[in-house]
Amino acid sequence: MPVSRREQILAVAESVLEAEGPASLTMRRLATELGIRAPSLYKHVRSKDDIEAGLQERALRGIGEAVAAAGPELSRLTAAYRAWATAHPRLYELATRRPLHREALGPDVEESAAAPLVAAAGGDEHLARAMWATAHGLVDLELARRFPPGADIDRAWRVAFEALAPRTRPARERTGLSRDGSATVAPSPAPAGRGTPPG
């Protein structure tokens, strides 16, 4: 009873989505699961889209925590990212497909999820975005079964991130930060005082 009814709805929505896919995520189904009728949900939630936005925020938080718990090393970071996504494939899908309503989000969610990656990129925000996109792309294509059946996906991850790791990149392209790939979180020299997170 300490959890709000809204949070309860989101928890049920998450489990239904993950267990049976987005087609089963209906208002009537959620209501049944909670022992009430569909219209009653609207006392706690604005719309179905509102529920999906809540799931997105939950997913972002979950990914952020998983990645933060993995420590600063890049290979463990990417492994944690991939592990979370494959453990919650439908939630990951929903979270990345939806455009982000930043104002409706807890203000720290996006940044705290991005911070470890920026650190692993040696503070280079552009490299961090490249890494993020690569990780997302690998996960997304794997989840959508777009790689051919026998493809060695582990190896694609290794090849990608050995190429992207800061220590192996030529110095000329760096943004003037320390070249040793250490985990300093120095913000990139963006116009604004603090660096924009990769997303």
Next chain:
Amino acid sequence: MPVSRREQILAVAESVLEAEGPASLTMRRLATELGIRAPSLYKHVRSKDDIEAGLQERALRGIGEAVAAAGPELSRLTAAYRAWATAHPRLYELATRRPLHREALGPDVEESAAAPLVAAAGGDEHLARAMWATAHGLVDLELARRFPPGADIDRAWRVAFEALAPRTRPARERTGLSRDGSATVAPSPAPAGRGTPPG
């Protein structure tokens, strides 16, 4: 009149989807656009899902042609890929979200779309998949507006593909093919006779 009715439906579906988004892609809407009633569509098409599969194939073909027309140079390849995706964002989305029904596809579609990238990767299929995932990830996150508002996305592309380009990668990780990044389509030394395409 030389085009089949099915092809007509797909063309209308493509333009409606691109112009107004997936919510407007309804059977009744397509029928209205063609001057008939919704149930008549089922004389030419099995289901709405069948239409979406058709759109996916069209998209794959379109991407393949655009990329092939860009020539062998990696930077032009990636530019063509990104340009196609941003010119047909909803179609790109639909094409990559759907799992691929390979048996229902023209057998050459997937391979021919992949071939130029494998070539640009110096024949290294794993690197080709890494590149593909990176390009897809960059496009996908951009289309979903997941990058923060001021992000320099062009630069993320440059950073990513300068790191991934075969000529700048250390030789130890290569699969023993020519190291000069030339456009030889030599298959990678996979167990099967011809190399598996990246997807």
Next chain:
DNA sequence: GAAGCTGGGCTAACAGCGTTAGCCAGTCCA
């Protein structure tokens, strides 16, 4: 203790969705 407010359930209903069944006009070919 009575009155009133409010939170949170309910039923009924609406418009729109994909889809099926069954009917019928026209065309083509034997």
Next chain:
DNA sequence: TGGACTGGCTAACGCTGTTAGCCCAGCTTC
């Protein structure tokens, strides 16, 4: 002439998200 096939049609089903409006329990305030 007649049968088969093509490609329309109407009617309808069960599902969806959502709204309107009702009502009861419990709390607060006279």
